[in-house]
Amino acid sequence: MGNSLALVGGPRLADREWPRWPQPGGRALKSLEDVLESGRWTISCAYQGRTSYEQQFATAFAEYCGSALCVPTSTGTASLAVALEACGVGAFDEVVVPGLSWVASASAVLGINAVPVLVDVDPRTYCLDPAAVEAAITDRTRAITLVHAYSAVADLDALLEIARRHNLPLIEDCAHAHGARYNNWPVGAFGTAGVFSMQGSKLLTSGEGGAVVTDDPEIAVRAEHLRADGRVLRREPVNIGEMELLETGQLMGSNACLSEFHAAVLLDQLDLLDEQTLRRSRSADHLSARLGALGLTVQGTATGTTDRAYYRYAVQLPDEILAVAPVHRIAQALTAELGFPVTQTHRPLNDNPLNRPSSRRRFATDAEYMARVEPSQFDLPVARRIHASVVSFGHEVLLAPLDAIEDIALAFEKVLAHIRELAE
Incomplete structure (x- = not known):
């Protein structure tokens, strides 16, 4: 893959229409x-x-x-x-x-x-x-x-x-x-x-x-x-x-x-849910095999899981890649190659700008309560690590044909091959 990344001026890898969401049914x-x-x-x-x-x-x-x-x-x-x-x-x-x-x-x-x-x-x-x-x-x-x-x-x-x-x-x-x-x-x-x-x-x-x-x-x-x-x-x-x-x-x-x-x-x-779930699972299985071969770690699930529902497809990047470029730059590069949003996970709730009880007077019942609900008091090292190393995208993408799912794997392959272009 000799072309530069689309994020820095190279050609986009995937030029296609991706499925939109929501999708109404017949009735x-x-x-x-x-x-x-x-x-x-x-x-x-x-x-x-x-x-x-x-x-x-x-x-x-x-x-x-x-x-x-x-x-x-x-x-x-x-x-x-x-x-x-x-x-x-x-x-x-x-x-x-x-x-x-x-x-x-x-x-x-x-x-x-x-x-x-x-x-x-x-x-x-x-x-x-x-x-x-x-x-x-x-x-x-x-x-x-x-x-x-x-x-x-x-x-x-x-x-x-x-x-x-x-x-x-x-x-x-x-x-x-x-x-x-x-x-x-x-x-x-x-x-x-x-x-x-x-x-x-x-x-x-x-x-x-x-x-x-x-x-x-x-x-x-x-x-x-x-x-x-x-x-x-x-x-x-x-x-x-x-x-x-x-x-x-x-x-x-x-x-x-x-x-x-x-x-x-x-x-x-x-009426549509089960058939869509099956299609997403087939796409996710194909993509997981491809990304696993690239050294990436697909999100796992508990041992007792018999059927997964893919709300977001999430995959963790290896330390050697993150040592060269931060996760947000990799997400931006994948977005540029594919034409749909690739993002990080939710930001951990102990350091999330949306989780600020002190910004609302309705919670100010007394000083003790405000101290108990202060999010920054909690230490979440695993959540922080996941946020700093995982990229994900929405489930509607998995409803695309398998040749489009292969484009996702090729985009990851291209970004990893040109990772030094994303160094900050």
Whole structure:
């Protein structure tokens, strides 16, 4: 590969159109038109004589996840906050949070006035490290949250054992993991509750949306109250024009309901998910073989994983390459060669500009609380190392034909061959 890198003026290696995301399915437009004409755009509108799209989705998604119950929500962040409160977490309680994650993993905890305790991750999977969790548990700990990160499934066997031994709820954050399976069972169904995001970049998306799944009917009822201003769907028949939501007065909530438009789109997207997951997995297997031969380390997953869901494809660069050029320059070079964004991982939450509780007066209850939630107090050396050595790209790329996936491997090969052009 004699040509210089595209980043420094050479020709781009791949000149092609890459798949866009989101991708609507065949029934989305008809379903959205149906909602428009239905007279009911959300479950807080009057009942119109038929099952809401929201409840159709709740039933279908619970079945997909192997869970007894599903409570849809407006966002993934809301689903995490709702699940935590439904599990009894409240003000000043400590919640174990993975230190390498999107900021919502911490902000949802802060949003219920609890304390995120940032814990380091496993260097192979980038998911919560069970040994670090064990070391972080105190008499103030009230829950453990894990994230199945990027394309990996966390070590559920070890984390469930810790949670059971300490009598703590384990909440699975599956925002990256729609369709992943552990020991041949869907993720989200192992913990006390599983939470999902359906934000626009996610594997199952309606632009915004979320869900809580659980087998515990008490947690589900509390989640219903919490996401619908203290109301739950009536269990008895409802007449047309009446409110389907019942004001119980049992538990105060907020409005985090999923609209009928979003639910209709999610039903369409759920039809497509398994076939897309299979295509992504085939592409990832091909690319992993090629990049492994170049000396790169593809993100691993827990031993019990039976099906991976590739939200982002992530690969770690060797030390000898990073000694010549920093990871951000390599990511820029790959982006220039391929024409789609290649980036680093999330920045660790102990040093992330999006995770600054001190920037919001709502958290300034007292000096002790502000000291407890200060992110910089936590040391996350593994998360820091991953951020400084891993590049990743979005799942939609893996929906491209295999010849396009081969272009990705060739781009890595070209960048590594010209690595000295990126030295700073």
